[in-house]
Amino acid sequence: MIFKNISKSKLTLAFISIVITFFVWQQGLKDSLNRPSVSFDIGQKEQEIAELSAQSIPVNLYKFFIINDPVDQINKSLAEVSFEELTERNKLIRIITSESNDPVIYKNISKNFENKNFKFLIDEIEKKSNDNSYKPNSDKFDLFKGDRFLYHLLSRKFDFDDSSLITKSFSNKMFLKILAIRLIPLLTILIGSILTLKILWNSISLKKFGWKEIKSLDLELIDMVLLIAGGFVVLGEVVSPLFSISLVELLSKNISNELSQSLKIFFGYLFMAIPPLVIVYYQIKSLNSGVFTFKKDYIQFNFLPIKYAIIQGIKGWLTIVPFVLLISLIMNSLIDNQNGSNPLLEIVLNNNNYLSFFLLFVTTTLLAPLFEEIIFRGILLPTLSRDFGVISGIIVSAFIFALAHLSFGEMPPLFVLGIGLAITRIASGSLFSSVVMHSLWNGLTFFNLFLLRT
Numbered sequence: 326m327i328f329k330n331i332s333k334s335k336l337t338l339a340f341i342s343i344v345i346t347f348f349v350w351q352q353g354l355k356d357s358l359n360r361p362s363v364s365f366d367i368g369q370k371e372q373e374i375a376e377l378s379a380q381s382i383p384v385n386l387y388k389f390f391i392i393n394d395p396v397d398q399i400n401k402s403l404a405e406v407s408f409e410e411l412t413e414r415n416k417l418i419r420i421i422t423s424e425s426n427d428p429v430i431y432k433n434i435s436k437n438f439e440n441k442n443f444k445f446l447i448d449e450i451e452k453k454s455n456d457n458s459y460k461p462n463s464d465k466f467d468l469f470k471g472d473r474f475l476y477h478l479l480s481r482k483f484d485f486d487d488s489s490l491i492t493k494s495f496s497n498k499m500f501l502k503i504l505a506i507r508l509i510p511l512l513t514i515l516i517g518s519i520l521t522l523k524i525l526w527n528s529i530s531l532k533k534f535g536w537k538e539i540k541s542l543d544l545e546l547i548d549m550v551l552l553i554a555g556g557f558v559v560l561g562e563v564v565s566p567l568f569s570i571s572l573v574e575l576l577s578k579n580i581s582n583e584l585s586q587s588l589k590i591f592f593g594y595l596f597m598a599i600p601p602l603v604i605v606y607y608q609i610k611s612l613n614s615g616v617f618t619f620k621k622d623y624i625q626f627n628f629l630p631i632k633y634a635i636i637q638g639i640k641g642w643l644t645i646v647p648f649v650l651l652i653s654l655i656m657n658s659l660i661d662n663q664n665g666s667n668p669l670l671e672i673v674l675n676n677n678n679y680l681s682f683f684l685l686f687v688t689t690t691l692l693a694p695l696f697e698e699i700i701f702r703g704i705l706l707p708t709l710s711r712d713f714g715v716i717s718g719i720i721v722s723a724f725i726f727a728l729a730h731l732s733f734g735e736m737p738p739l740f741v742l743g744i745g746l747a748i749t750r751i752a753s754g755s756l757f758s759s760v761v762m763h764s765l766w767n768g769l770t771f772f773n774l775f776l777l778r779t
Contacts, residue, residue: 339551345554350731357732362734368402370674371506373474418475421475514647540707543612549704624703625703635758637749637755640749656737674778690768705725706747719751722743724743727739
């Protein structure tokens with residue numbers, strides 16, 4: 326029997342945890358539908374970089390990197406969104422890139438802006454629209470040199486030279502960025518596809534997958550309910566934020582908003598991870614007569630040989646990239662304007678504080694992979710595989726992993742990623758390999774968002 330000799334108090338606690346988890350996850354998924362997709366911002370940032378790199382792109386490669394005029398593309402994208410829903414910066418870009426007779430430019434539009442500098446710009450644009458010969462001194466726009474793309478647009482609008490800011494060296498940097506943004510995914514997909522075909526060919530030839538033995542702790546499904554629903558959701562996602570938010574509010578009274586956001590994410594993740602890990606600790610102790618020894622490998626981390634574990638993680642990452650991107654493309658083709666992106670992506674994309682960046686980097690590439698792999702591939706996957714078979718274990722653990730991220734739009738790609746992480750865990754026989762793979766996946770996403778900053 327799956328459930329045996331379980332106390333009523335344990336069953337009651339598990340039932341309450343499941344009920345709370347249902348409402349928390351249901352509300353989280355519902356809220357995700359109201360979050361905008363970060364893909365819109367990513368697409369716009371890529372076009373901004375393409376425009377700023379234009380003077381450095383070799384003539385014979387120009388059509389490869391710039392198919393249509395980037396500014397026109399940005400204007401068309403912004404025109405597809407309700408003007409009221411745009412950020413103030415995007416409202417301004419929409420106005421600057423529009424023709425003077427565009428109905429979006431109307432009198433007293435500056436009332437829609439809280440930023441005083443933006444209000445000043447609107448007044449200048451209105452003067453220009455009323456008198457095409459109007460040409461203000463370019464010094465007026467020095468306030469906007471911190472936003473090079475916006476400054477570049479103003480130089481086009483008011484016909485002044487921006488070469489002191491959009492220098493050749495800066496344009497070269499933007500070209501290197503657009504080169505990396507376009508080529509890294511292509512190379513990853515190409516290498517990953519070749520590696521996948523090789524693995525499939527070897528598996529078919531040998532008529533076996535060559536999976537390593539997966540060892541599970543002597544835990545029951547009720548323990549998994551208490552770990553995921555009780556520890557991960559109730560204590561981690563509901564109770565812990567009360568402490569982490571209070572701590573950050575004490576620490577962030579005199580710091581920038583960007584750093585405050587990053588501290589909330591960093592400490593929020595730390596506090597969220599503590600309850601499930603404490604539960605794992607006591608669950609392991611209960612199986613070993615109240616003893617927990619760090620030297621003993623309870624969940625098959627199998628660090629050694631370190632080279633093998635890392636290579637398996639890299640292979641797993643490369644082979645899953647084509648599948649995740651394919652699912653993402655299919656989702657984008659079926660559903661326009663998918664909502665529900667992880668808010669962390671937008672924070673990274675628009676962040677300019679280096680300490681803040683470091684905290685976000687540590688959270689996404691070190692803390693998250695380590696914690697999530699211990700829970701989902703270290704504890705949950707082996708238990709499910711033992712009770713229901715390896716294939717069922719892979720699928721169910723991947724589904725719970727995707728669901729736990731509380732994003733309708735990202736669920737299909739995350740489900741595929743979860744399958745890849747589970748297969749890597751089993752194929753390598755090392756939890757450390759799936760941690761490396763997870764870290765690489767998050768790291769590449771983080772690096773891509775870092776490159777997109779203008």
